[in-house]
Amino acid sequence: MAGNCSQEDCYPEETGCNHEGCDVLTDCQFYKKQANQVATEKEEEDDFYVRVPWTGNTLGLQDLNFLTSTSPVTLIGITGVASAGKTTFLATLYCLLRHGHKIGDFQFAGSLTLVGWENIAWYLSWNTHNDVQFPPHTSSNAGRIPGLLHISLRNKNGEKKEVVFTDAPGEWFGHWIVNKNDSNAAGAQWIHEYANAFLLFADCEMLSGNQLGKARQQTKQVADRLKYNIKNRPLGLVWSKSDIDIDPEVKKQISNHIQNSPLSNYQEFETSVRNEKSTDWQMNILESINWILTILSADTNELPMVSRFASTDLFLSKR
């Protein structure tokens, strides 16, 4: 039961009546009044709300129905173990779009999860003396918060794209590499099944320090899991925190391991939240998403020609 509704997929107090479309919740056959509650006239007035089917915060799986039922959605799986820089990457992406940067020729055109974006980007927005603060850890027990972040993009020709990013806790992927059927890995498994494309985060900070062995092994293991049944879906390797130097040999080993069996769409990107002179680290964040969207739009089938008897008559002599 969700809130005061007996239907599992309805959150009437938050996003309105999903089943019957009732404006007055107490009129709904599925809405449960508290026991012994005798509504006064004032309370009944309060029961009338015009609600929109989203809250502005990150979307959960059921919230996704609203979007997927009206538009094609590109789901990008942001993957990698804890602290690899996934949430910071997304926050930087949002800040760049907010500053008017584009993804290819597509521009920010709205979001159903503005509150969710602002929550993660707030930390990057208030920096004194260029001292960037990072978002807090996305923990796996944070309720509905680690969820799905949405942006609408539009280009000059009016073409629109709805893109959803997963902001999942790294622990999910930690469990997933040990046992993909672990109940704590269900979220990672869901991303693997449904994402249209993946970005895998290789953490230059961990790969440069005394955790090198563990970080290298985990990155390869997540890559192996992702590659299983990947088909043509793009897989981008993100060298996150590229402001920290790592041994080129380590990079080569990981890169070779991932490419040891053929991948139809694979590319690497060096990124960082810090934009030091003569680097493209921040722009590469936009570029990685552009690469994915370009590959996926090339996959769209061309519409077949409709046969007609007379080429001059578009309407009447349709086959």
Ligand SMILES: Nc1nc2c(ncn2[C@@H]2O[C@H](COP(=O)(O)OP(=O)(O)O)[C@@H](O)[C@H]2O)c(=O)[nH]1
């Ligand atoms: N030097 C550096 N550190 C970063 C960068 N991005 C993230 N970090 C650090 O990595 C930590 C984990 O980042 P976070 O985005 O929360 O990782 P997540 O667990 O994969 O979402 C942050 O608290 C920062 O200290 C970066 O571009 N450069």
Ligand SMILES: [Mg+2]
């Ligand atoms: Mg995170």
